[in-house]
Amino acid sequence: MPAKGMLLSSSPHSFTPINTPRMMLSVIIALIPASVYGVYLYGFQALALILVTVLSAVASEYLFRKLIKAKTTIGDFSAIVTGLLLALILPPKTPLWMGAMGAFFAIVVAKEFFGGLGANPFNPALTGRAFLLMSFPAAITTWTMPHGLGLADATSTATPLALVRQGAALTDVATYFGASDIGSLYRQLFMGYRSGSLGESSILLVLIGGLFLLALGVIQWIVPVSVIGSAFLFSWLLGMDPIFNILTGGVVFGAFFMATDYATRPLTPAGQAVFGVGIGLLTVIIRKFGGFPEGVTYAILIMNLATPFLNKMRVKKYGFVPPVKPAKPTKEAVK
Amino acid sequence: MLILQIIVEHVRKRFIPAKENFSAMTAKTFRGGAHPPEKKDRSSGLAVERLRDVKQVVIPVNQHFGAPLQPLVKVGDYVKRGQKIADADGRMTVPVHASLAGVVKKIEPRTQSNNLDGPCIIIEAKQPEPVDGVVESSDDFMPPLDPFTCSKEEALARIRAAGIVGMGGAGFPTHVKLAPSKPISYVIANGAECEPYLTIDERTMIERPEDVVEGVAITMKIVNAPEGIIAVEENKMHAIPLLEKAIASSPRTRAGMKIRVQLLKTKYPQGGEKMLITALTGKEVPSGGLPMDVGCVVQNIGTLCAMVEAFRDGKPLIERGLTITGGACTKPANVIAPIGTPVADIIAAGLTAVDDEALRRIIYGGPMMGVAVPNYSIPVQKNTSGVLFMNAEEAVHYEEETCIRCGRCMRACPIRISPALLAVSVETGDYKEAEKIGLLDCIECGSCSFVCPAHRHLVQKFRVGKQILRTIKQKEAQNAR
Numbered sequence: 039m040p041a042k043g044m045l046l047s048s049s050p051h052s053f054t055p056i057n058t059p060r061m062m063l064s065v066i067i068a069l070i071p072a073s074v075y076g077v078y079l080y081g082f083q084a085l086a087l088i089l090v091t092v093l094s095a096v097a098s099e100y101l102f103r104k105l106i107k108a109k110t111t112i113g114d115f116s117a118i119v120t121g122l123l124l125a126l127i128l129p130p131k132t133p134l135w136m137g138a139m140g141a142f143f144a145i146v147v148a149k150e151f152f153g154g155l156g157a158n159p160f161n162p163a164l165t166g167r168a169f170l171l172m173s174f175p176a177a178i179t180t181w182t183m184p185h186g187l188g189l190a191d192a193t194s195t196a197t198p199l200a201l202v203r204q205g206a207a208l209t210d211v212a213t214y215f216g217a218s219d220i221g222s223l224y225r226q227l228f229m230g231y232r233s234g235s236l237g238e239s240s241i242l243l244v245l246i247g248g249l250f251l252l253a254l255g256v257i258q259w260i261v262p263v264s265v266i267g268s269a270f271l272f273s274w275l276l277g278m279d280p281i282f283n284i285l286t287g288g289v290v291f292g293a294f295f296m297a298t299d300y301a302t303r304p305l306t307p308a309g310q311a312v313f314g315v316g317i318g319l320l321t322v323i324i325r326k327f328g329g330f331p332e333g334v335t336y337a338i339l340i341m342n343l344a345t346p347f348l349n350k351m352r353v354k355k356y357g358f359v360p361p362v363k364p365a366k367p368t369k370e371a372v373k
Numbered sequence: 374m375l376i377l378q379i380i381v382e383h384v385r386k387r388f389i390p391a392k393e394n395f396s397a398m399t400a401k402t403f404r405g406g407a408h409p410p411e412k413k414d415r416s417s418g419l420a421v422e423r424l425r426d427v428k429q430v431v432i433p434v435n436q437h438f439g440a441p442l443q444p445l446v447k448v449g450d451y452v453k454r455g456q457k458i459a460d461a462d463g464r465m466t467v468p469v470h471a472s473l474a475g476v477v478k479k480i481e482p483r484t485q486s487n488n489l490d491g492p493c494i495i496i497e498a499k500q501p502e503p504v505d506g507v508v509e510s511s512d513d514f515m516p517p518l519d520p521f522t523c524s525k526e527e528a529l530a531r532i533r534a535a536g537i538v539g540m541g542g543a544g545f546p547t548h549v550k551l552a553p554s555k556p557i558s559y560v561i562a563n564g565a566e567c568e569p570y571l572t573i574d575e576r577t578m579i580e581r582p583e584d585v586v587e588g589v590a591i592t593m594k595i596v597n598a599p600e601g602i603i604a605v606e607e608n609k610m611h612a613i614p615l616l617e618k619a620i621a622s623s624p625r626t627r628a629g630m631k632i633r634v635q636l637l638k639t640k641y642p643q644g645g646e647k648m649l650i651t652a653l654t655g656k657e658v659p660s661g662g663l664p665m666d667v668g669c670v671v672q673n674i675g676t677l678c679a680m681v682e683a684f685r686d687g688k689p690l691i692e693r694g695l696t697i698t699g700g701a702c703t704k705p706a707n708v709i710a711p712i713g714t715p716v717a718d719i720i721a722a723g724l725t726a727v728d729d730e731a732l733r734r735i736i737y738g739g740p741m742m743g744v745a746v747p748n749y750s751i752p753v754q755k756n757t758s759g760v761l762f763m764n765a766e767e768a769v770h771y772e773e774e775t776c777i778r779c780g781r782c783m784r785a786c787p788i789r790i791s792p793a794l795l796a797v798s799v800e801t802g803d804y805k806e807a808e809k810i811g812l813l814d815c816i817e818c819g820s821c822s823f824v825c826p827a828h829r830h831l832v833q834k835f836r837v838g839k840q841i842l843r844t845i846k847q848k849e850a851q852n853a854r
Contacts, residue, residue: 050819
């Protein structure tokens with residue numbers, strides 16, 4: 039007979055080795071190429087910003103959980119993901135204290151106030167960025183030219199989207215960034231040598247990270263494809279250059295790393311498709327008609343609001359039988 | 374490097390089909406599901422051994438899905454092997470037989486393999502006394518019956534009299550399953566055996582392919598089905614040539630019956646009745662309906678062999694094959710044991726062995742749907758397909774963490790009931806919404822709990838939720854009256 043008491047538990051008795059920390063870790067790994075490139079473009083300041091936001095995010099979560107006497111959750115690595123994501127969507131020259139504040143806001147206000155991981159209605163990193171953008175509009179819209187690893191004083195500049203918004207033609211933008219024609223501008227934008235947020239500029243590296251997550255099954259294709267596809271389509275319909283619109287700003291980064299955020303995107307495939315198309319549409323509308331040159335942040339946050347409703351768009355269950363509607367009484371019967 | 378390996382492995386699994394020796398046959402499957410570690414290699418190569426000289430059996434009176442039975446014997450009675458010892462009236466009842474010739478020692482509640490106490494008849498082995506120097510046979514079997522010439526009613530009566538129930542797990546009465554009120558196009562032999570660890574169906578198909586084919590033929594005759602399909606998962610591909618040979622040489626197929634083998638992808642829960650039907654026919658069993666609604670009858674491999682014995686030998690369901698394995702099992706085995714044999718006695722007989730020091734969890738059934746029990750003196754029942762002895766490494770249990778809404782459960786659920794959303798409804802007590810999402814459709818396969826990175830006890834919630842929802846509905850029905 040057994041030497042000890044046996045473990046009694048409800049089935050199943052077998053479990054996948056994949057757990058929450060591992061999934062978060064894979065997101066962090068996917069973000070490494072874009073982060074390293076950001077540091078390569080903007081040097082020490084970019085690295086400092088990344089470290090500060092990550093540390094602030096982790097510390098905020100740890101201390102807040104201590105304060106409310108709840109279980110420590112920093113071991114799930116989700117705070118690191120939030121801090122890293124926030125750094126990558128901020129201008130590289132953001133003052134460090136602002137970065138720390140943004141990360142605190144993202145973790146405590148946007149996530150922990152709602153119950154922590156999985157319960158937040160809005161994407162924490164984007165909420166942090168929106169908070170900073172509203173509080174310090176000047177600092178969060180001050181961009182610098184890529185200047186390499188050196189500590190050289192960065193020159194302020196405009197982003198490609200801002201230039202277009204100011205009325206510049208694409209050929210002017212190409213000249214501005216030292217490209218000979220529009221084709222080479224596209225190539226340059228794809229590779230990522232342009233002014234913009236710390237980690238979103240290189241479409242190539244963001245795509246590598248995104249495809250890594252897709253291959254691992256950590257994210258699914260519906261959201262990124264619908265976001266990018268609809269942004270392309272609506273740009274074209276509104277008479278903007280669709281390729282330029284995809285390659286600049288945060289469309290691709292947002293599509294792969296922000297819109298796919300588990301807690302704030304719908305769970306059902308149909309809901310995800312509507313969600314993605316909504317983000318693409320809102321992004322283009324903000325860029326075309328709104329007060330900002332870039333609209334991905336607000337597009338995603340607005341669509342986050344629709345998520346609980348979009349979750350009603352469930353897949354038909356196996357063997358679904360449509361409910362039989364009670365037959366309406368015929369006119370004769372009423373008489 | 375490790376990461377690269379993981380990616381390569383993942384891409385390979387997703388996009389490149391498993392190697393196929395049967396190029397003409399494409400492996401079919403269903404949408405969703407999971408890939409729990411198979412762990413069948415320790416017992417898949419071991420021939421089935423028969424347990425002999427059992428001293429005592431503990432036979433649970435109720436081993437079927439249906440109304441409870443009454444014992445027909447009393448303490449002190451001498452019973453023969455195969456003698457009916459419990460029965461009741463009613464369509465959904467199936468009698469129970471003595472699996473051993475001997476004396477009824479006790480009738481008392483004992484722990485059964487579902488971890489609940491229930492009435493059991495305990496029989497101690499004893500050879501019959503010679504009468505006038507002649508030893509009467511200790512077996513009490515029925516006369517043989519030819520299922521191909523007898524009437525459908527006679528055949529169904531025989532199946533009931535033999536005490537046959539579905540041996541895959543649920544214990545649904547076979548004579549009810551084989552009396553469908555709708556026309557049947559396919560009889561499906563369920564050789565998927567998708568539960569990890571278990572290998573008894575695989576061994577049965579390898580060692581008794583003729584009986585499997587004959588069982589399919591008998592079922593086809595009874596339900597008047599034009600086609601029989603033996604469905605086998607890719608990890609049991611080596612059984613296919615044996616089955617095909619048995620089909621080719623069967624007198625039934627020579628007489629014109631159409632039986633074939635179909636390959637299935639190795640994926641859990643491929644052996645679930647609904648998943649199997651969908652993989653083979655593309656049809657979905659309607660919610661709340663039965664396989665007959667889409668013209669199918671699905672039979673477990675063990676059940677088919679039991680039916681063959683009931684007709685050919687007149688032998689009731691008094692023994693069954695099961696796999697005994699697991700990390701703490703030092704001698705894995707595929708065993709045929711009399712119904713009611715305490716698993717401890719199979720160990721005592723030396724057919725299998727367990728390391729008591731390493732043992733942490735005992736499961737009757739497979740790791741995905743089986744029941745964890747406190748000890749291994751619990752008897753083998755008609756639906757016990759295996760016993761797993763798990764060591765510390767296997768017997769993991771996780772505390773629930775918060776749902777991160779990753780959606781893995783939604784993609785794993787073979788019946789697409791959105792476990793993540795359903796769990797919220799059940800937890801908040803919104804049973805109206807839970808029913809709408811499909812709580813009552815849950816087949817409790819465990820795929821969602823298996824894939825959950827936060828180790829949410831999803832199936833457990835749904836199981837409890839189902840009970841509560843059924844109670845609510847019952848009350849509503851009473852109030853409406």
